[in-house]
Amino acid sequence: MQNDLGDFLRSRRSRIQPADAGLREYGRRRVAGLRREEVAQLAGVSVDYYIRLEQGRGKHVSDAVLDAVARALRLDEPERLHLYALARPGGTVDSHPTTASGVYRDTVAPGVRLVLDALAAPAFVLGRRMDVLAWNALGDLVSGFSRVPDSERNQARYLFLEPAAPVFYPDWERVAAETVAFLRRDAGLHPDDPRLTALVEELSERSPDFARLWAAHPIKEKTRGAKLIQHPEAGRLELGYETFALPGDPDQLLVVYTAEPGSPAAAALARLAERHPVTA
Structure with a gap:
């Protein structure tokens, strides 16, 4: 970089x-x-x-x-903001400080955890480098975060290094492009983050697909869209997602999966939650 x-x-x-x-x-x-x-x-x-x-x-x-x-x-607008970030390291772009430091808060506030648990939809919090910082019970049932060691709980690492990822995400190529675009934006805002640099180097060495996409310099904000998941228990889930920047923590994003009421995905999520009730 x-x-x-x-x-x-x-x-x-x-x-x-x-x-x-x-x-x-x-x-x-x-x-x-x-x-x-x-x-x-x-x-x-x-x-x-x-x-x-x-x-x-x-x-x-x-x-x-x-x-x-x-x-x-x-x-486009995300690319223009990325240009500003690359040209002016150490400034502020779109409320994000383009700091050279790799230090930031990688834990979520107690109130955010309460919000996660109150949501009746799969939800989780993404931090820098696409690290997964927190999730609710339904989010865990969908994505299996708790089964992954803390050091490996990263969406980009899962997507490019886990052999099961293309099965879990049938539209893998689109999800991969979006993931690299998100990491590119993160790299522009934090060019001297050593952990991000190490992640990019690791993925570039171990995944030709990542290296190919990274070289294309895709830039995209993670706001909203559609997500197709082939869940091992619930089957095919056609979900939407909404992304919210957390006030006071611009590097943390709350991601919520949505399903149309009455849709097969909504029914599948309901059955999944019934089979795995949350116990206090």
Whole structure:
């Protein structure tokens, strides 16, 4: 992750063809997409300045320049925020401090645990690096968090290193892309987190799929969506999920799985809870 800014900018300019940007083709192209001088032209900055930015040597870059580069590369909002995070380590992006420290609170507040237990839906809390910090009983029945050692309780590690993961997630490729996108965002906000660096190195070495997806620099916020699970006991579960940032802990996310009332998934979750009643 030594020059993530440059890698990110190169990945984004490679996906835009000159004709799509209103530019005339000229000369032989050695790389896919836009040349650096074309991005500079579209952004209204000097070629030398853009090259220094892509090389990670652009200090004190202004909002106007970053926004101009974002427009030239047609970045969406999560990608634009990621650009800010990479260009300004040590600042604040979208309420998240882009700290160089790997230290943060990896335990949930007592009130959050009460909220988890009060929910009648599978729920859990994700921390940095996709570590699973807490869960409720139904969340455990669905995902089996308590059966995993503390040091291994990480969604990315499970997804890419556990042989059963593609069976549990039938749409594994989509879930994998979303997971890498989340980790990429985390890496932009916390570029010097040693535990995140170690996780990325481990997954890159042990999983060719992770290395492939990581090199593509996907960026996506984990907000809401659909999750398809092939549960060993409950069968096929077509669930939605909603994600909430916890006040006071911007690096912790409450994830709640949802099922449409009267749906097969709702009935399957109800049967699962009946078979495994929570005891005090």
